[in-house]
Amino acid sequence: MIEPDFKKMEITIVGLGLIGGSLAKALAKLKPRKIWAVDKDEQVIRKAQELGIIERGFTNGHLPLRSSDLVILALYPGATVDFVKQYLEDFKPGALLTDTAGIKQEVVNAIQDFLRPDLDFIGGHPLAGKEHSGFDFSAADIFNGANYILTPVAQNKADNVEMLKAIIKKIGCKEPVQMSPEEHDNIIALTSQLPHVIAASLVNSSQVDNIEYLCGGSFRDATRVAPMNVQLWCELLLKNKQNVLTQIDAFVDNISKIKEAIANENQPALAEILKRAGKSAKVIN
Amino acid sequence: MIEPDFKKMEITIVGLGLIGGSLAKALAKLKPRKIWAVDKDEQVIRKAQELGIIERGFTNGHLPLRSSDLVILALYPGATVDFVKQYLEDFKPGALLTDTAGIKQEVVNAIQDFLRPDLDFIGGHPLAGKEHSGFDFSAADIFNGANYILTPVAQNKADNVEMLKAIIKKIGCKEPVQMSPEEHDNIIALTSQLPHVIAASLVNSSQVDNIEYLCGGSFRDATRVAPMNVQLWCELLLKNKQNVLTQIDAFVDNISKIKEAIANENQPALAEILKRAGKSAKVIN
Numbered sequence: 001m002i003e004p005d006f007k008k009m010e011i012t013i014v015g016l017g018l019i020g021g022s023l024a025k026a027l028a029k030l031k032p033r034k035i036w037a038v039d040k041d042e043q044v045i046r047k048a049q050e051l052g053i054i055e056r057g058f059t060n061g062h063l064p065l066r067s068s069d070l071v072i073l074a075l076y077p078g079a080t081v082d083f084v085k086q087y088l089e090d091f092k093p094g095a096l097l098t099d100t101a102g103i104k105q106e107v108v109n110a111i112q113d114f115l116r117p118d119l120d121f122i123g124g125h126p127l128a129g130k131e132h133s134g135f136d137f138s139a140a141d142i143f144n145g146a147n148y149i150l151t152p153v154a155q156n157k158a159d160n161v162e163m164l165k166a167i168i169k170k171i172g173c174k175e176p177v178q179m180s181p182e183e184h185d186n187i188i189a190l191t192s193q194l195p196h197v198i199a200a201s202l203v204n205s206s207q208v209d210n211i212e213y214l215c216g217g218s219f220r221d222a223t224r225v226a227p228m229n230v231q232l233w234c235e236l237l238l239k240n241k242q243n244v245l246t247q248i249d250a251f252v253d254n255i256s257k258i259k260e261a262i263a264n265e266n267q268p269a270l271a272e273i274l275k276r277a278g279k280s281a282k283v284i285n
Numbered sequence: 286m287i288e289p290d291f292k293k294m295e296i297t298i299v300g301l302g303l304i305g306g307s308l309a310k311a312l313a314k315l316k317p318r319k320i321w322a323v324d325k326d327e328q329v330i331r332k333a334q335e336l337g338i339i340e341r342g343f344t345n346g347h348l349p350l351r352s353s354d355l356v357i358l359a360l361y362p363g364a365t366v367d368f369v370k371q372y373l374e375d376f377k378p379g380a381l382l383t384d385t386a387g388i389k390q391e392v393v394n395a396i397q398d399f400l401r402p403d404l405d406f407i408g409g410h411p412l413a414g415k416e417h418s419g420f421d422f423s424a425a426d427i428f429n430g431a432n433y434i435l436t437p438v439a440q441n442k443a444d445n446v447e448m449l450k451a452i453i454k455k456i457g458c459k460e461p462v463q464m465s466p467e468e469h470d471n472i473i474a475l476t477s478q479l480p481h482v483i484a485a486s487l488v489n490s491s492q493v494d495n496i497e498y499l500c501g502g503s504f505r506d507a508t509r510v511a512p513m514n515v516q517l518w519c520e521l522l523l524k525n526k527q528n529v530l531t532q533i534d535a536f537v538d539n540i541s542k543i544k545e546a547i548a549n550e551n552q553p554a555l556a557e558i559l560k561r562a563g564k565s566a567k568v569i570n
Contacts, residue, residue, distance in 0.1 A: 127501035147498050177498045187499050190491060195503035198483055200562035201539035203569070205532065206475060212569055213432050213462045214472050216412040218480035219569070221506040226566035230559045234552050241547055247490065248544045252537055254486035259533045262526055267519050274515045277485035281511035284488070284497055284504070 002162040004170065006032040012068040014038045014061065014083055016048055018130055019100050020074030021138025026171035028053045029140060036064040044135045065090040070167075073099040076235055081110040088116060096160045097121040102188065102236045104151045104181035112155055120160045123151035123181055126173065127192065133229040141172070148176040151184050189243035194251055196233060197244070199226040287447040289455065291317040297353040299323045299346065299368055301333055303415055304385050305359030306423025309338045311456035314425060321349040329420045350375040355452075358384040361520055366395040373401060381445045382406040387473065387521045389436045389466035397440055405445045408436040408466055411458065412477065418514040426457070433461040436469045474528035479536055481518060482529070484511040 009032040013020050016039040027035055037054045038061045039045050045057030058064050065071060065087055073080045080099045091097065097119060101107050108123040115121055128146040130137050148168045152161045161178070168176050179187070203226040208214065237244050261270035294317040298305050301324040309320055322339045323346050324330050330342030343349050350356060350372055358365045365384045376382065382404060386392050393408040400406055413431040415422050433453045437446045446463070453461050464472070488511040493499065522529050546555035 127499075129501065129503075147500065149499065174498065177495070187493060190493065191496060191500035191504045194490070195487065195501070195507040197540060197543050198487065198507055199503065199566075200559055201536055201543060202480065202483065203562040203566045204539045204542075204558065205479070205536045206565065206569070208472060208475065210462070211476060213459065214412075214434065215432065215476035215569060216414065216480070218414075218484065218510040219476045221509050222480040222483055223566055223569055224506050225503040226569075227563040228559055230556050230563065233559055234555050237543075237547055237555065238550055238552060241550065244547055245544060248540060248547075251486055251490045252540060254489045255482060255533060255537060258482050258486060258522075259530060262522055262529055262533075265523055265526065267523060270519050270522065271515050273489065274485055274513055274518055277488040278512040278515065280491065281484075281488045281508055284491070284500060284508055284511075 002159065002166050004163055004166050006030045008033055009070060010034045010036075010068050011070045011072065012036045012038060012061075012064040013054070013072045013074060015074040015079075016041075016044045016057075016135045016138075017074060018133045018135070018138050019126065019128070020072070021048065021053075021135040022128070022140060022142045023072055023074060023100070023171070024048060024053045025138060026140040026143050030170055036068065038064060047135060061087040062090050065095075066092055068092055069095055071095055071097045073097065073101075075099070075101070076232055077101040077103050077107050077239055078235060080107050084111050084121065085114060088114065091116065091119050093118050095119055096164065098124045098164055100124055100126055102192065102232075103240045104184040106239050108151055108153060108181040112153060120155075120157050122156050122161060122164055123184075124164065124168075124176075125149045125151070125184065125188070126168075128173075129225075131224060131227050133232070143172040146173045148173040149184055149188075150176045150178050151181040152178060153181070185240050186243050189240055189247045193237060193240060193244050194247045196225050196228060197237070197248060198251070199223050200228070202226070287444065287451050289448055289451050291315045293318055294355060295319045295321075295353050296355045296357065297321045297323060297346075297349040298339070298357045298359060300359040300364075301326075301329045301342075301420045301423075302359060303418045303420070303423050304411065304413070305357070306333065306338075306420040307413070307425060307427045308357055308359060308385070308456070309333060310423060311425040311428055313338045315455055321353065323349060332420060346372040347375050350380075351377055353377055354380055356380055356382045358382065358386075360384070360386070361517055362386040362388050362392050362524055363520060365392050369396050369406065370399060373399065376401065376404055378403050380404055381449065383409045383449055385409055385411055387477065388525045389469040391524055393436055393438060393466040397438060400440075405440075405442050407441050407446060407449055408469075409449065409453075409461075410434045410436070410469065410473070411453075413458075414510075416509060416512050418517070428457040431458045433458040434469055434473075435461045435463050436466040437463060438466070470525050471528050474525055474532045478522060478525060478529050479532045481510050481513060482522070482533060483536070484508050485513070487511070
């Protein structure tokens with residue numbers, strides 16, 4: 001097992017939003033040699049510096065990237081690709097790059113297409129989040145027990161994958177799961193994107209006065225993620241279009257089976273569906 | 286405002302399942318003159334006695350009902366009606382009866398039809414629960430901050446409604462909301478039954494190996510209630526058939542709008558839907 005040597009590690013985090021800010025806070029506890037950050041918002045940089053989370057912040061990447069062994073991109077999917085392209089000549093030779101975008105196929109394929117051969121880009125996706133976006137809501141503990149998917153490809157160095165996995169565990173996540181970018185996008189359409197689509201649809205069904213006094217925990221839970229970062233989620237859903245549509249169809253098909261059983265007052269069929277759900281649910285929760 | 290005099294109050298709880306058991310535990314803290322219970326399971330009665338939550342337990346209602354000022358029925362909807370009918374002659378003159386069934390129209394109408402004129406039955410529904418059923422999972426704190434709906438009808442005495450509201454607040458619930466049984470069933474199809482239908486459908490969509498390492502909090506939240514008490518939920522869904530079908534249709538209609546926006550890669554339409562959901566969600570969560 002590779003043990004990351006934080007005393008020697010120079011890290012730059014690109015994007016101090018909810019995820020980038022939380023990563024900075026979680027990594028700061030591990031006392032790496034340096035954490036620098038790039039963000040277009042000078043106020044956010046100032047806040048992160050004042051909190052002692054980052055040593056220095058920059059509004060562009062030229063200077064920090066030149067001396068960073070590990071660069072973590074915490075940007076929207078399209079912006080992740082754009083950033084690597086824009087600063088391609090600035091990365092330190094041999095640097096390890098990773099990202100946190102919620103879709104992987106488009107990001108990984110695009111970056112591998114133009115990446116400098118000495119650099120190693122490993123796609124990553126922490127399954128962590130909050131109902132609010134932005135640095136002000138970032139917190140180290142969002143990674144505690146969180147799932148993290150890595151999508152290494154043939155070009156990645158095995159040692160770098162192991163190193164990244166070790167770092168991810170150090171910030172509190174579960175043992176990261178590895179799969180192809182294609183597989184990731186397929187599965188994430190079900191395990192993250194569909195619940196967001198459901199949450200929004202359920203809230204949009206609920207035009208009832210005083211609903212906050214009329215709902216049970218089940219309703220609150222199912223709608224917790226409804227206040228999404230709209231720009232980001234439009235990008236995630238549209239860039240994973242086929243998988244999301246497939247999952248919506250499968251889900252609507254399942255809900256239709258329940259509907260049919262209720263409409264026909266078919267108690268045994270309904271019981272069978274609910275029983276099956278209960279059994280599978282035990283694995284998840 | 287009516288202040289319940291617990292020192293004089295003699296209570297019988299019928300059904301020591303998750304809700305009845307939790308009510309017994311919550312009420313025991315208020316030190317009423319007596320809490321007795323009726324349950325068909327002698328082992329559960331013994332447990333509740335050993336825990337000091339109830340003074341005595343019975344496997345039938347004849348004796349306890351004769352001396353109880355307040356009878357709380359914590360049974361399935363059909364069983365609630367059957368119990369009142371079966372023991373109609375045993376209730377103490379002037380007693381206040383209430384229930385906790387998740388549908389109200391059928392229960393309230395049926396009971397009002399044959400109730401002794403000296404008795405007062407007020408329908409109630411605590412919006413509290415857990416993923417597990419049965420006395421062993423019962424806990425006083427499930428009512429902390431929980432919503433509670435009362436469905437009084439013309440036959441109910443105003444003082445009794447106020448008394449019941451005061452007791453409900455004493456066990457930790459929010460100010461109970463009052464509405465007609467019809468309104469209750471209409472709203473609850475959205476705020477509790479639909480999320481349960483969704484949770485089951487989402488779990489049944491998720492036949493993926495190792496899904497527990499691949500899902501985000503959104504998926505866990507939306508499926509938390511999937512392990513339902515199958516018998517109870519079949520009864521709740523089938524007895525509220527029309528309202529549930531209407532809510533499923535409205536929800537599927539909303540999900541179809543998201544699907545359409547994604548299929549057409551219509552970013553502005555998708556953004557508009559997600560933005561609207563986010564705004565409404567702020568009221569709920």
